[in-house]
Amino acid sequence: xxxxxxxxxxxxLARMMIAPAVELGxxxxxxxxxxxxxxxxxATAVGDYRDAETVLxxxxxxxxxxxxxxxxxxxxxxxxxDAGIPVHPGAAALRFAQDKLEMRARLAELGMPQPDWAAVxxxxxxxxxxxxxxxxxxxxxxxxxxxGKGVRxxxxxxxxxxxxAALAEDARGGQxxxxxxxxxxxxxxxxxxxxxxxxxxxxPVVQTLQRDGxxxxxxxxxxxxxxxxIEVAAQVGTAIASGLGVTGMLAVELFETTDDRxxxxxLAMRPHNSGHxxxxxxxxxxxxxxxxxxxxxxxxxxxxxxxxSAMVNILGGPRTDALTDRFPAAMDEHPAAKIHTYGKxxxxxxxxxxxxxxxxxxxxxxxxxxxxxxxxxx
Ligand SMILES: Nc1ncnc2c1ncn2[C@@H]1O[C@H](COP(=O)(O)OP(=O)(O)OP(=O)(O)O)[C@@H](O)[C@H]1O
Ligand SMILES: [Mg+2]
Numbered sequence: 001x002x003x004x005x006x007x008x009x010x011x012x013l014a015r016m017m018i019a020p021a022v023e024l025g026x027x028x029x030x031x032x033x034x035x036x037x038x039x040x041x042x043a044t045a046v047g048d049y050r051d052a053e054t055v056l057x058x059x060x061x062x063x064x065x066x067x068x069x070x071x072x073x074x075x076x077x078x079x080x081x082d083a084g085i086p087v088h089p090g091a092a093a094l095r096f097a098q099d100k101l102e103m104r105a106r107l108a109e110l111g112m113p114q115p116d117w118a119a120v121x122x123x124x125x126x127x128x129x130x131x132x133x134x135x136x137x138x139x140x141x142x143x144x145x146x147x148g149k150g151v152r153x154x155x156x157x158x159x160x161x162x163x164x165a166a167l168a169e170d171a172r173g174g175q176x177x178x179x180x181x182x183x184x185x186x187x188x189x190x191x192x193x194x195x196x197x198x199x200x201x202x203x204p205v206v207q208t209l210q211r212d213g214x215x216x217x218x219x220x221x222x223x224x225x226x227x228x229x230i231e232v233a234a235q236v237g238t239a240i241a242s243g244l245g246v247t248g249m250l251a252v253e254l255f256e257t258t259d260d261r262x263x264x265x266x267l268a269m270r271p272h273n274s275g276h277x278x279x280x281x282x283x284x285x286x287x288x289x290x291x292x293x294x295x296x297x298x299x300x301x302x303x304x305x306x307x308x309s310a311m312v313n314i315l316g317g318p319r320t321d322a323l324t325d326r327f328p329a330a331m332d333e334h335p336a337a338k339i340h341t342y343g344k345x346x347x348x349x350x351x352x353x354x355x356x357x358x359x360x361x362x363x364x365x366x367x368x369x370x371x372x373x374x375x376x377x378x
Pocket of ligand 2: 266
């Protein structure tokens with residue numbers, strides 16, 4: 001019997017599930033937002049993921065429903081679950097990836113290490129938090145943020161007035177999340193795969209570099225990681241995966257602080273940019289692992305294949321020519337670089353592809369990945 005996985009969302013994460021699905025012989029179907037999206041190759045439907053009827057009709061034709069993004073509303077998820085169709089990650093887990101305030105509250109219950117945080121309803125409460133945290137703080141919209149949109153470092157509550165105004169207009173009302181401005185030496189990410197039966201597979205903790213709130217580079221495993229860091233990151237990732245009942249891939253974004261603490265930044269319950277290195281650098285890539293996990297199949301080995309892997313994002317892309325026009329020069333110069341492009345039109349700052357390199361020498365691997373990615377910049 002053919003296994004059919006339905007993915008809601010037609011972005012690059014859905015696109016990158018296609019290759020491992022073909023290799024395994026799993027049928028991948030995609031409900032894309034528009035024609036011609038990244039995952040158009042597998043798009044069997046185009047429609048609004050906020051519409052229960054649309055998602056239900058799509059879900060009825062597959063064995064399990066999963067996601068390329070976190071934005072499917074709870075009501076829609078409930079309708080699919082009520083129809084008896086398996087959904088992974090399930091609605092009860094996904095809540096905590098959809099809303100950063102719910103995430104903070106739940107992680108506090110689980111005793112996970114976090115930055116100081118508060119839910120604030122207005123500028124007075126926000127100002128009080130800022131004053132109590134050295135005059136600066138990070139304000140976040142709880143829902144719908146990505147790539148640093150919805151994240152603002154502020155030194156006065158007035159800098160978030162527009163967000164409070166927008167919340168007041170929103171019929172649901174609501175609060176903003178405020179966090180201490182963490183003094184971090186670097187950012188890390190811990191990925192864990194978990195299948196419905198409870199088995200987990202833990203990837204090595206990686207180092208991530210964000211520029212302007214957007215992931216730019218990843219090095220795997222995280223350099224200079226002591227046994228304690230590796231153990232704490234793995235424990236935090238596993239505790240969150242199990243504690244929240246996550247199924248599929250989980251990414252836990254972490255801060256390593258100047259005083260050597262590990263704090264949770266946020267969660268993603270799907271393949272994640274911090275795990276793109278696994279495509280070429282791990283025994284089991286995160287996209288294959290996600291398929292295995294949501295199908296409740298035995299998980300693959302998450303071990304690295306090489307001492308070091310580096311991933312460099314192609315952000316924006318060339319202004320006038322196509323990414324593929326740069327292939328001859330990039331491939332000629334960097335034959336060991338693995339180039340991935342997403343079939344997206346170049347636009348400033350947009351994630352349009354990435355380059356993976358792996359090998360024995362950390363500096364060389366990072367250099368090669370950066371140099372190959374640079375061929376696609378303007
Ligand atoms: N409390 C904090 N202290 C210091 N820096 C922070 C804090 N929160 C976020 N940042 C910085 O802002 C970046 C984006 O924040 P966050 O991950 O919450 O936003 P996002 O837009 O949801 O991100 P993503 O693109 O991963 O979905 C972080 O990677 C980090 O560099
Ligand atoms: Mg983030």
